Amino acid sequence: MIQVENLHKSFGKVTAxxxxxxxxxxxxxxxxxxxxxxxxxxxxxxxxxxxxPDQGWAKIDSLDTAENILEVQGHIGALPxxxxxxxxxxxxENIRYYGQLHSLRGAELExxxxxxxxxxxxxxxxxxxxxxxxxxxxxxxxxxxxxxHQPQNVLLDxxxxxxxxxxxRSMRTFIRNLRDEGKCVLIxxxxxxEISALCDNIVILxxxxxxxxxxxxxxxxxxxKTDLEDAFVSAIGSEEGLER
Amino acid sequence: MKTSLQRIAIVFTKEVVDNLRDRRSLIxxxxxxxxxPILILLMVIILGKTxxxxxxxxxxxxxxxxxxxxxxLILYLEQNxxxxxxxxxxxxxxxxxxxxNVVLVIPAxxxxxxxxxxxxxxxxxxxSSRQSAFADIQRTNDLLENYRKVIGSLRLMARGIxxxxxxxxxxxxxxxxxxxxxxxxxxxxxPYFIIMxxxxxxxxxxxxxxxxxxxxxxxxxxxxxxxxxxxxxxxKLLASIPFAILSVFVTLLAFALSFNAFPIEEYIGFPMxxxxxxxxxxxxxxxxxxxxxxxxxxxxxxxxRSYKEAQTYTGFLPLVPALPGLALAFVAVKPTLxxxxxxxxxxxxxxxxxxxxxxxxxxxxxxxxxxxxLAAVACIFVAIRLYQxxxxxxxxx
Numbered sequence: 001m002i003q004v005e006n007l008h009k010s011f012g013k014v015t016a017x018x019x020x021x022x023x024x025x026x027x028x029x030x031x032x033x034x035x036x037x038x039x040x041x042x043x044x045x046x047x048x049x050x051x052x053p054d055q056g057w058a059k060i061d062s063l064d065t066a067e068n069i070l071e072v073q074g075h076i077g078a079l080p081x082x083x084x085x086x087x088x089x090x091x092x093e094n095i096r097y098y099g100q101l102h103s104l105r106g107a108e109l110e111x112x113x114x115x116x117x118x119x120x121x122x123x124x125x126x127x128x129x130x131x132x133x134x135x136x137x138x139x140x141x142x143x144x145x146x147x148x149h150q151p152q153n154v155l156l157d158x159x160x161x162x163x164x165x166x167x168x169r170s171m172r173t174f175i176r177n178l179r180d181e182g183k184c185v186l187i188x189x190x191x192x193x194e195i196s197a198l199c200d201n202i203v204i205l206x207x208x209x210x211x212x213x214x215x216x217x218x219x220x221x222x223x224x225k226t227d228l229e230d231a232f233v234s235a236i237g238s239e240e241g242l243e244r
Numbered sequence: 245m246k247t248s249l250q251r252i253a254i255v256f257t258k259e260v261v262d263n264l265r266d267r268r269s270l271i272x273x274x275x276x277x278x279x280x281p282i283l284i285l286l287m288v289i290i291l292g293k294t295x296x297x298x299x300x301x302x303x304x305x306x307x308x309x310x311x312x313x314x315x316x317l318i319l320y321l322e323q324n325x326x327x328x329x330x331x332x333x334x335x336x337x338x339x340x341x342x343x344x345n346v347v348l349v350i351p352a353x354x355x356x357x358x359x360x361x362x363x364x365x366x367x368x369x370x371x372s373s374r375q376s377a378f379a380d381i382q383r384t385n386d387l388l389e390n391y392r393k394v395i396g397s398l399r400l401m402a403r404g405i406x407x408x409x410x411x412x413x414x415x416x417x418x419x420x421x422x423x424x425x426x427x428x429x430x431x432x433x434x435p436y437f438i439i440m441x442x443x444x445x446x447x448x449x450x451x452x453x454x455x456x457x458x459x460x461x462x463x464x465x466x467x468x469x470x471x472x473x474x475x476x477x478x479x480k481l482l483a484s485i486p487f488a489i490l491s492v493f494v495t496l497l498a499f500a501l502s503f504n505a506f507p508i509e510e511y512i513g514f515p516m517x518x519x520x521x522x523x524x525x526x527x528x529x530x531x532x533x534x535x536x537x538x539x540x541x542x543x544x545x546x547x548x549r550s551y552k553e554a555q556t557y558t559g560f561l562p563l564v565p566a567l568p569g570l571a572l573a574f575v576a577v578k579p580t581l582x583x584x585x586x587x588x589x590x591x592x593x594x595x596x597x598x599x600x601x602x603x604x605x606x607x608x609x610x611x612x613x614x615x616x617x618l619a620a621v622a623c624i625f626v627a628i629r630l631y632q633x634x635x636x637x638x639x640x641x
Binding site: 045049050051069071073078079080083084086088093097098100102103145 | 247250251254255258261262265266457460461462463464465467468469470471472634637
């Protein structure tokens with residue numbers, strides 16, 4: 001369960017967030033949709049404790065992200081914008097490092113790694129060093145290490161960015177399975193199809209503000225459009241927003 | 245506290261394993277530790293050969309113009325292991341061009357003046373700025389001086405005067421420098437190289453674990469794990485320590501081998517060695533400097549965005565403490581307590597003292613160790629503060 005209330009954040013003169021509020025319930029996939037520079041990544045970075053809001057608060061399972069940092073980190077699994085791996089470590093070792101940082105040890109940890117490797121279909125790259133992996137393979141490893149501690153809340157910043165069609169499809173299946181397990185999933189994307197294919201709820205951000213919230217159907221009826229892409233353009237007020 | 249130590253251990257282990265697999269950085273860093281010992285060994289051999297090699301055993305080849313004017317002098321020289329060679333027509337040009345080291349010119353008037361007991365003019369042409377001619381010039385001068393004394397004494401005695409009358413001073417030169425201490429001038433550069441090695445030895449680990457993480461994009465996901473920033477800083481810093489210690493060890497081992505196993509005597513004409521105990525002492529004295537170096541590097545790499553940028557800055561770092569150390573090689577410094585309080589400077593003086601085999605005040609070791617360790621702890625605190633800032637994610641802006 002993720003709650004965000006009146007978040008403000010500026011970097012020097014640039015205002016990234018100007019009062020963002022929304023919530024993402026368990027057992028649903030919530031999509032943060034917006035053009036580049038709308039504040040999606042800043043919002044997610046506040047949620048995974050890397051940034052502190054100037055004003056307002058964000059809570060994960062009722063824990064404040066600015067105060068209960070270590071606890072919040074135990075409750076979330078995140079795929080941030082940059083998700084580099086350690087090229088001199090194998091897939092297994094990359095995942096194991098994160099598991100150890102989450103205080104997992106021994107047989108229990110190895111069992112979880114085995115399960116994730118099976119789930120994400122990574123048997124072929126399990127013992128290979130990650131140097132030279134394709135972007136699809138990289139994302140899989142990054143997701144596996146982010147979920148090794150079985151977090152209740154999963155935050156994914158543009159998870160299918162740079163993936164081919166097959167990888168994108170299997171990634172979507174994987175994300176839906178997370179929802180069906182009852183997790184709270186929050187995805188950011190600037191791609192309409194991505195969001196409409198996956199999300200139960202949509203939060204549209206533009207210039208650091210929430211311009212529309214609801215199910216895809218809600219948003220269509222509110223904007224009076226039949227196509228989600230038109231609705232998106234209508235919600236952010238101009239075509240220009242897409243080009244920023 | 246226990247879980248905190250465990251997390252530090254996890255970060256430490258991962259960085260050590262990861263960097264042990266980085267063969268290229270490891271080999272280049274270990275290779276650079278050999279520069280100091282090899283350079284010093286070469287300098288000792290090259291300069292030892294020209295300056296201190298005992299030359300009296302060889303025949304001195306002396307070019308003489310007008311040898312026929314002074315048969316007794318020539319005879320004296322020949323008796324003293326000198327080979328007389330007819331001199332060039334233009335002695336000064338010949339010496340200037342390097343065709344001859346020394347040319348002795350005996351004018352035609354020599355015989356007449358010698359016979360009448362007047363100072364007989366002779367000319368010695370040499371280039372004192374040429375190091376390689378130094379031994380020949382010195383030897384010719386000594387021989388002539390000796391001849392002058394002998395003949396002078398004989399003349400006085402012939403007139404019934406004791407030669408002792410003219411000996412106003414009886415100078416006895418006592419040179420306490422052994423050949424060893426003379427060559428030690430070069431070994432005085434050791435602190436400089438040790439400082440370099442201390443900074444270079446763990447540098448690639450620190451750079452990889454900080455700026456490298458940022459460049460690979462692995463920093464952001466790493467920081468989302470439930471680990472305090474201070475634990476990351478300490479774990480990563482500690483991971484560089486074994487690498488730096490290994491480098492210092494290899495350098496000292498190379499010094500020991502090059503001066504104790506290498507047959508230096510064949511090249512410089514006298515035996516020379518480095519006391520193994522001194523090297524062991526230097527190793528332990530260097531340990532607090534290793535912590536300080538790693539801590540300073542953590543600070544610098546906190547704001548560098550890329551591997552390259554980090555390497556540029558950290559490459560300059562060792563010059564700050566090493567330059568005063570280099571000056572120590574040429575200026576003799578008597579250790580005082582305030583010098584020991586300057587981090588890294590005290591250690592460099594102590595290293596020099598150990599190399600010279602001087603007695604060392606334990607208080608000096610204590611003070612320098614404490615001051616450098618305190619400086620390291622202060623730097624670690626600064627680094628932790630820097631790593632707690634939001635801008636860590638982006639590097640300097």
